[in-house]
Amino acid sequence: MRSLLNKLSVIILFVFIPTATSILASDEVPSKKQDHPIALIGATIHPVNGDVIENGTILFENGKIKEIGVNVILPSGTESIDISGKHIYPGLINADTRLGLMEIGSVPGSRDDFELGAMNPNVKAEVALNPDSELLSVVRAHGITVANSFPRGGIISGKSAAIMLDGWTSEDMTLKAPVAMHMNWPSMTLNKAWWNKTSEEDQIKARKEALEKIDQFFDDAKAYMTAKAVSGKNGLPNQKVDLRLEAMIPVLKGDLPLWIAASEIRQIQAAIDWAESKGVKTVIYGGADSWRLAKELKKMNIPVVINSVLHVPSRAWEGYDTGYSLPNKLYQEGVKFCIGYSTFAGEQHNVRYNAAMAVAHGLPVEEGIKSITIYAAEIMGIDDRVGSLEVGKDATLIVTDGNPLEITTSVSMEFIEGRIIDLDNKHKRLYRKYTEKYRQKGLLK
Numbered sequence: 001m002r003s004l005l006n007k008l009s010v011i012i013l014f015v016f017i018p019t020a021t022s023i024l025a026s027d028e029v030p031s032k033k034q035d036h037p038i039a040l041i042g043a044t045i046h047p048v049n050g051d052v053i054e055n056g057t058i059l060f061e062n063g064k065i066k067e068i069g070v071n072v073i074l075p076s077g078t079e080s081i082d083i084s085g086k087h088i089y090p091g092l093i094n095a096d097t098r099l100g101l102m103e104i105g106s107v108p109g110s111r112d113d114f115e116l117g118a119m120n121p122n123v124k125a126e127v128a129l130n131p132d133s134e135l136l137s138v139v140r141a142h143g144i145t146v147a148n149s150f151p152r153g154g155i156i157s158g159k160s161a162a163i164m165l166d167g168w169t170s171e172d173m174t175l176k177a178p179v180a181m182h183m184n185w186p187s188m189t190l191n192k193a194w195w196n197k198t199s200e201e202d203q204i205k206a207r208k209e210a211l212e213k214i215d216q217f218f219d220d221a222k223a224y225m226t227a228k229a230v231s232g233k234n235g236l237p238n239q240k241v242d243l244r245l246e247a248m249i250p251v252l253k254g255d256l257p258l259w260i261a262a263s264e265i266r267q268i269q270a271a272i273d274w275a276e277s278k279g280v281k282t283v284i285y286g287g288a289d290s291w292r293l294a295k296e297l298k299k300m301n302i303p304v305v306i307n308s309v310l311h312v313p314s315r316a317w318e319g320y321d322t323g324y325s326l327p328n329k330l331y332q333e334g335v336k337f338c339i340g341y342s343t344f345a346g347e348q349h350n351v352r353y354n355a356a357m358a359v360a361h362g363l364p365v366e367e368g369i370k371s372i373t374i375y376a377a378e379i380m381g382i383d384d385r386v387g388s389l390e391v392g393k394d395a396t397l398i399v400t401d402g403n404p405l406e407i408t409t410s411v412s413m414e415f416i417e418g419r420i421i422d423l424d425n426k427h428k429r430l431y432r433k434y435t436e437k438y439r440q441k442g443l444l445k
Contacts, residue, residue, distance in 0.1 A: 028136075028137045028422055028424065028425070029422070030131075030166050030167050030168050030172070031166055031416070031419035031420055031421055031422065032419065033063070033417075033418075033419060034060070034061070034062060034063050034395070034417070034418030034419055036061075036077055036078070036079060037059060037060070037061040037066070037074070037075055037077060037078040037079065038059070038060055038061070038078065038079045038081065038395075038415075038418065038420075039057055039058070039059045039060075039072065039074050039078050039079070039080045039081065040057065040058050040081050040083050040088060040399065040413075041057045041080055041081065041082050041083065041084075042055055042056075042057075042082050042083055042084030042085070042086075043055075043056060043058075043083045043084065043085075043086045043087060043088045043399065044056070044086070044087045044088070045058055045068060045087075045088045045389060046087060046088065046089045046090075046369070046389070047068065047090075047388055047389040047390065048089070048090055048369060048370060048373050048374050048387070048388040048389065049370075049374055049388040049390070050388075050389075050390075053068065053069065053070065055070065055084075056068065056069060056070055056088075057069065057070065057072040057074075058072075058088060058389065058395075058397070059072050059074060059078070060395030060415070060418050061075075061418070062418065063394060063395055063417035063418035063419070064392060064393070064394060064395060064418070065389060065390065065391050065392065065393050065394070065395050066391065067391060068389060068390075068391060081413075083399055083412075083413070085401075086399050086400065086401060086412065087399070087400045087401070087402065087403070088389070088397055088398070088399055088400075089143070089369070089373070089389075089397065089398050089400060089404055090373045090374070090386065090387055090388050090389050090396065090397055090398075091143065091144070091145025091146060091373075091386060091396040091397055091398055091414070091415075091416065092142075092143045092144045092145060092146075092351070092352065092372050092373060092398065092404060093144065093145070093146045093147070093148075093338075093372055093373060093376040093377055093380070093386065093387060094139070094144050094146075094147045094148070094340050094341060094342070094348055094349075094351040094372070094376075095147075095148045095305050095338050095339075095340040095376040095379060095380055096148060096150075096285070096305060096307045096340025096341060096342045096351075097139075097147040097148060097149050097150075097340070097341075097342045097348045098113045098149060098150075098152070098342055098348075099133065099135055099136060099139060099147045099149045099163065099165070099348060100125075100128070100129035100130050100131065100133050100136070100149050100163060100170070100173070101113040101125060101128055101129065101130070101149055101150075101151065103130070103133055103134065103135065112128040112130075113151050113152055113153075114151055114152050114153030114154070114157065115151065115153065115154065115157075115158065116154075117154055118154045118155045118156070118210075118213060119154065119155060119156045119213075119217050119244060120151070120153075120154055120156055120157060120158050120244070121156045121158060121159070121181055121244055121247040121248050121251075122158070122243040122244050122246070122247040123151050123157065123158025123159065124158065124159050124161070124177065124178065125149050125150050125151055125158065125159060125160050125161040125177070125178075126161035126163070126170055126171075126173075126174045126177040126178075127170070128151075128170075129149065129161070129163060129170035129173060129174070130170075131167055131168060131169055131170055131172070131173055134425075134426050135346065135348065136165045136166070137165075137422075137423075137424070137425035137426070138346070138349060138425045138426060138427055139165060139348050139349040140165040140166065140414060140416075140421060140423070141349070141411065141423045141424075141425050141427070141428070142349035142352060142411065143352065143398040143400065143404050143411045143414065144165065144348075144349055144351065144352075145164065145165055145386070145396050145397075145398065145414065145416050145421075146162060146163065146164055146165070146175060146377075146382070146386055146396065147162070147163055147165060147348070148160050148161070148162055148163075148179055148180075148340070148376075148380055149161055149163050150179075150180070150182050150259075151182065152182075152184075153184075154184065155183060155184055155186075155210060155213060155214060155217075156181065156182070156183045156184075156217070157182040157183070157184065158181075158182060159177070159178035159179070159180065159181055159182070159247070159256075160177075160178060160179040160180050160182060160259070161174055161175075161176070161177035161178065161179060162174070162175040162176040162177070162179050162380055162382050163175060164396070164416050164417065165416070166416050166419065166421055175382060175385060175386070176380070176381065176382050176385075178250075178256060179380050179381060179382075180256060180257045180258065180259045180283065180380075181247075181248075181250075181251050181256055181257070181258050181259065182258075182259045182261070182285070183214075183258055183259070183260050183261065184260075184261045185260050185261060185262040185267055185270065185271040186206075186207045186210040186211060186214075186267075187203075187207065187264070187267060188207070188264065188266035188267045188270050189264055189266060189267075190203050190204070191203060214274075217248075218248070218252075218278055220245060221245045221248035221249070221251075221252060222252055224239070224242060224245040224246070224248075224249075225245075225248075225249050225252055225253075227239045228246075228249075251280055251281075252280065254280065254281050256281075257280075257281040257282065257283050257381075258275065258280045258281065258282050258283070259282075259283045259284075259285045259305065260272075260275065260282060260283070260284055260285060261285045261286050262284055262285070262286055262287070263286040263287060263288040263289060264288070264289050264314070265289040265292045265293065267289075268284055268287065268289060268290060268293055269293060269296075271284065272284070272293075272296070272297070272300060272302060275302075276300065282300075282302050283302065283303050283304070283305060283379060284297070284302055284303070284304045284305070285304075285305045285307060286305075286306075286307050287304040287305070287306055287307075287326075287337075288311070288314065288322075288323065288326065290304045290306075290326070290330060290335070290337075291326055291329035291330055291333075294329060294330055294333035294335050295333060297330075297333075297335050298333055298334050298335050301336075302335075303335070303336040303337060303338070303379045304330060304335060304336070304337040304338075305337070305338055305340055305379060306326060306327060306330075306337060306338070306340065306354075307340050307341065307342065307343075308323070308340075308341050308343055308354060309323045309324050309326055309327060309339065309354045309357050309358050310323065310324075310341075310343075310350075310353075310354055310357060311323045321361050324357050324358065324360070324361040325358075325361040325362055326358070327339060327355075327358035327363045327367075327368075327371060328358060328361060328362035328363040331363055331364075331367055336375065336378070336379065337371065337375065338371050338372065338375040338376035338378075338379050339351060339354050339355050339358065339371045339372055339376075340354075340376070341354045351372055352372065352404055352405060353405075353407065355368045355369070355371050355372050355405055356368065356405040356406070356407065358371070359405055365403070365405065368405050369403075369404070369405065373387050373388065374387035374388045375387075394416075394417050394418075395415050395417060395418040396415065396416050396417060397414075397415050398411050398413070398414050398415075399411070399412050399413035399414070400412065411423060
């Protein structure tokens with residue numbers, strides 16, 4: 001009897017104790033599919049890859065942009081929205097997020113952004129997406145409409161997915177998957193900080209083992225790909241499926257880029273030299289020191305995804321603006337780059353202000369906008385759908401009262417695939433709540 005009661009108590013606890021994710025589920029209702037033509041009239045349109053159109057009109061239907069210009073003839077049944085004095089930009093893109101994979105970093109039950117083990121190429125971000133995340137509505141209220149969400153941890157972390165920040169299910173949200181395979185390159189420097197208890201010998205040993213593990217895994221994947229190509233032919237046995245090695249085949253064939261997380265100059269140099277030896281299509285992610293190797297990156301046609309410009313210099317002799325001026329240095333050398341930001345789960349909307357800081361330190365304004373729109377889309381391989389305002393592309397765009405890189409600029413309307421998006425969110429509700437609190441107490445007029 002006691003054994004039975006113990007089992008029942010476990011079942012009761014399992015049923016009635018909610019998970020952290022369920023507690024944090026958003027109550028925002030996703031928008032419905034566009035069912036009639038919509039025209040935004042009278043705004044200043046910023047296509048990003050073309051000339052600015054003053055007092056223009058943008059027409060979209062069935063989620064796609066149909067026409068952009070000044071004298072646009074509207075079909076019958078069109079909903080015309082006069083937004084004179086406003087600006088229209090492509091929906092912003094954050095190429096570096098954990099959206100849908102992590103809610104609160106300190107709450108394990110709300111995280112699904114990493115797996116145990118060193119090699120996890122079979123991990124798919126889109127499978128784990130939580131469409132009820134509170135963070136989605138917060139981020140999209142700042143004009144971010146598309147994000148690259150990817151797992152972290154280990155050596156090979158898994159595959160990322162480009163997601164639209166609105167939808168009932170992960171399938172609804174997924175714009176493209178996979179976007180890339182993600183790998184963390186081992187540190188090539190020794191950590192001599194006072195708090196680090198690992199000896200230099202052990203650090204060197206760990207680095208050597210990690211590099212050997214990378215080489216061995218890629219060699220195994222290549223051998224697996226070769227064996228699979230002849231599997232069952234000419235009397236050869238069928239190759240047993242290995243999901244981890246199977247996931248590496250698109251990388252080895254050059255169909256799927258490998259984003260390598262590397263920031264320090266020796267780390268980046270080692271990573272790109274290794275990638276060249278393996279013949280894999282590469283993108284450097286992080287890239288704090290990438291400006292020091294800009295000419296080589298340009299020559300090798302390797303893009304850089306900057307994961308933040310808002311960081312202090314890593315060396316005592318560097319200028320205070322080393323991080324802030326990184327995008328401009330890459331731009332001056334002709335290196336393709338974009339700016340992302342996911343330092344903290346609740347701050348992923350700050351990608352706008354990373355781009356703004358880069359502009360404040362030399363990057364042209366137009367390039368700052370492109371770094372979080374078309375350049376991000378090109379590096380992610382989704383520029384046929386989003387990143388600029390062009391006929392035939394998705395009607396994924398924002399309406400603002402100014403340049404989105406200005407902190408004072410607000411987003412007044414947003415569309416994802418032609419669907420009008422509710423811009424309310426938890427932050428705004430809390431603001432209204434506590435504004436009313438102090439108003440009732442006579443502390444606000």
